[in-house]
Amino acid sequence: MNKRLSAATLAVFILITSAGAGCAAPTPTPGPDGELPPVEIREYEGENLSSINDFRENSIKGPQDVDVDTYTLSIHGLVENDLSYTYDAVIDTFASHRKVVSLYCVEGWDVTLLWEGVLLEDMFNEAGVLPGASTVIFRSVDGYSTSLPLDYIVDNDLLLAYKMNELTLPPERGFPFELVAESKWGYKWIKWVNDIELSDNASFKGYWEGFGYSNDGDVNKHYFD
Numbered sequence: 001m002n003k004r005l006s007a008a009t010l011a012v013f014i015l016i017t018s019a020g021a022g023c024a025a026p027t028p029t030p031g032p033d034g035e036l037p038p039v040e041i042r043e044y045e046g047e048n049l050s051s052i053n054d055f056r057e058n059s060i061k062g063p064q065d066v067d068v069d070t071y072t073l074s075i076h077g078l079v080e081n082d083l084s085y086t087y088d089a090v091i092d093t094f095a096s097h098r099k100v101v102s103l104y105c106v107e108g109w110d111v112t113l114l115w116e117g118v119l120l121e122d123m124f125n126e127a128g129v130l131p132g133a134s135t136v137i138f139r140s141v142d143g144y145s146t147s148l149p150l151d152y153i154v155d156n157d158l159l160l161a162y163k164m165n166e167l168t169l170p171p172e173r174g175f176p177f178e179l180v181a182e183s184k185w186g187y188k189w190i191k192w193v194n195d196i197e198l199s200d201n202a203s204f205k206g207y208w209e210g211f212g213y214s215n216d217g218d219v220n221k222h223y224f225d
Contacts, residue, residue, distance in 0.1 A: 040165035050111035061142040063172040064192045077198040080128030087176045094118035105186035106223045117161035132200045139195035146206035184217040
């Protein structure tokens with residue numbers, strides 16, 4: 001039986017805006033049950049949001065198509081317990097949090113979106129961080145890597161996101177998980193995360209850092225050492 005959509009729901013569905021590349025977002029088509037698919041929001045608590053289409057493709061191997069049925073997220077290294085989660089287990093195990101955060105790319109563009117995900121600190125607490133751990137190394141299914149100080153992640157409540165603008169991350173945006181590395185340059189915002197290592201190696205250099213990009217990655221500093 002078709003469900004009757006509320007006026008508030010319809011208002012969200014018709015909030016369709018132009019994409020950053022100059023093409024319009026497609027009009028949703030009702031599914032077999034008559035329900036319309038979700039549409040991204042473009043305003044949250046009075047703040048205007050960019051579109052999920054306002055990105056440039058600059059990943060090292062192109063968008064990754066991750067099979068959620070075989071995907072696992074590993075947490076290991078200087079922890080009491082090595083952990084491994086399926087996509088659904090991450091979402092079901094940890095509380096969901098939201099925040100509006102801007103991503104600034106070294107190419108000169110930026111986007112501001114509503115991100116939803118889990119607190120990395122919650123995951124680290126579950127694993128039990130051992131003394132000496134100072135750095136968190138993130139790795140992706142495409143071989144990309146980067147790192148951030150553990151204290152920075154905890155102090156700034158960094159998220160591992162699975163939604164943007166109330167939509168599940170599409171493959172080109174990092175499904176199943178993207179690191180929301182707020183106040184860091186875009187190369188720190190690793191997509192398709194599948195491996196998180198707690199380490200004492202503060203000098204670890206990720207993919208772009210190995211080419212001379214700043215290991216710090218602060219947006220208020222130049223990105224190239």
